[in-house]
Amino acid sequence: MSKVFTLSEVSEHNTKKDCWLVIGGKVYDVTKFLDDHPGGDEVLLTSTGKDATEDFEDVGHSTAARAMLGEYYVGDIDSATVSTKTTTAPPKQTQLNQDNSGFIIKLLQFLVPLLILGVAFGVRFYTKSSA
DSSP: OOOEEOHHHHHTOEETTEEEEEETTEEEEOGGGGGGOTTOHHHHHTTTTSBOHHHHHHHTOOHHHHHHHHHHEEEEEOGGGSOSOOOOOOOOOOOOOHHHHHHHHHHHHHHHHHHHHHHHHHHHHHHHHTO
């Protein structure tokens, strides 16, 4: 039977010398893998102290990466100590007035070439008449 850890016990292992992760209800000691992780050790260190299952799944790890987890398995997590789902709202983005900015862009696309053309004719006229 495997050892059962609480989330607070696992979250104590959050350094480069001692790094544990919770993925899929299981606890993994990934300390030896930190230097070899393709995404760098910082990616793993930021996933400590919480259920990192979603982080692991979002990246889309290969079957080889999933198979490697077995090497680092140390026990199971006490599911009562892990929150079921943390909902974080995405940061609010300011809405630009698309109608107004679209009009300005179209106006500039029309006026800038006319301005360049006018300057070119002005320079040509000025250099011709002064010669």
